[in-house]
Amino acid sequence: MIFTPTEIDGVVVVELKKIEDERGSFARAFCKKEFDDQGLKSDFVQGNTAVSHRKGTLRGMHYQQAPYAEAKLVRCIRGAVFDVAIDLRPASATYCQWVGVELTAENNRLLYVPEGFAHGYQALADNTELFYLVSQFYTPQAEKGVRWNDPRFDIAWPISDDILLSDKDRAWPDFNP
Template sequence: MGSKVVLLRPKRFGDERGWFSEVYNARVFSKYGIADQFVQDNHSLSVTAGTVRGLHYQSAPFEQAKLVRCIRGRIFDVAVDIRRGSPTFGRWVGTELSAENGLHLYIPVGFAHGFVTLEPFTEVIYKVSNIYSLENDGGVLWNDPTIGIDWPLPEGVEPTISSKDRRQPLLCDLNSPFEYDGVPLELVEM
């Protein structure tokens, strides 16, 4: 599968008690081309709807693939192709992840990642394939007009954005540390 962005729909088995879902199984995920070894789990709480986090990536030797899911509330999750030489450089894909729909989004190395919360008190958990490194932390401006992400901000809500994310470079000023691997941006549903 290479470096495709993958939307996963883990099965839920329900009865009168609720439901059960296997949210990660390395053997099953490898069938979809996701063979990363995840080494760290991250958990975020965003208090207000309209909180934007991103667009983030990490460069080598601490590059990260991510497996994202929302466990409370809803988010609109985005991956942006930032691989030099890619025919889809600067294009994005996005989808809604929620506690209710149980979807996961896999974002491979070479893509910037971000999301906006669609409800207050939203919690997101994501696995990463490498540890956090401040020196290798990078990003792209969340509202870069060249990328043109159609963020579905709740009506009348001004986005809540960290000072770090407000200072990220535009795509045209990014010296991307990633090279195109022959797989153009595509959102694959499994």
């Protein structure tokens, strides 16, 4: 695995090293030791899948409050997404900044999102599927979110018209620390 830090401390792009031969390919998608060596949380307790049927579907921006804050390791296994993490750690030098990374079924990238970040993504293709690991169990009473188009963050979503949102994601408030 190749670990590449982004401009926001703690958010890391993880690229899989594919080994290919006439049969196909093999790649390690997760290794606790390698994550530990990088100082990344590696105690994942749950794996989730999410399918977005329509290009333009936007899910986010979600997080769980402490003590249920979660780290995520996100991979696109079909289609493509623009995956976004917003730094909500008040003591961070990059507080309220965001980073976006394109994840596709072909580019062998994963995005590691640490605790203290809001996370969301937009499908760039029909029938896009994500698989992601989380470090905490889903805890409904700890669930929070911020509005996907909050002007404080000014996220440059690749698809700005014909966005499909859930009622829940549409109703998240602007960020108010």
